[in-house]
Amino acid sequence: MSSEEAELARVEALIGKILAIGTYGSACVLIFGFVLSLLFPNQPDIQDKQLLSFSFYLNQLLGLQAQAIIYTGLFLLILTPVLRVIVSIWSFAKEKDWLYVGITVVVLIVLLSSFVYGMYE
Numbered sequence: 001m002s003s004e005e006a007e008l009a010r011v012e013a014l015i016g017k018i019l020a021i022g023t024y025g026s027a028c029v030l031i032f033g034f035v036l037s038l039l040f041p042n043q044p045d046i047q048d049k050q051l052l053s054f055s056f057y058l059n060q061l062l063g064l065q066a067q068a069i070i071y072t073g074l075f076l077l078i079l080t081p082v083l084r085v086i087v088s089i090w091s092f093a094k095e096k097d098w099l100y101v102g103i104t105v106v107v108l109i110v111l112l113s114s115f116v117y118g119m120y121e
Contacts, residue, residue, distance in 0.1 A: 004095075011091040015084055022080025026073045033069030040066065082111055 037043070046060060046067045060068035085108045092100040 007094070008091075011087070015087055018083050018087060019080060022076060022083065026076035026080065028073075029076060030070060030073035033066050033073055036064060036069060037066035043067065046071070078115070082108070085111060 043066055046057075046065070057068060057071075061072060085104060089101055089104045089108065092098075092104060
């Protein structure tokens, strides 16, 4: 196996780990939030506008509010493919494959802009 093939195998293994950790981690956080919502069903709902306040969200999260924990699990699930795209950009840049770097940067911009647009819609 050449050094280029070994590097590609390492990058693919890294991407696999990112996807696995992101998926399993978000699933654990979501399950924890769901269990909390069953144990404490009368917790107040978080309004959409309140989520835009980081300090409010952090206080809710540290206070073990089920809805904030569920939102965190969803955020981790959404973050997983974004990290995969970032690692792909790094991998293509290392290979000096500038066409794919450009395409993957466009994909990252579309992903991030859709998240920002979705937050304020």
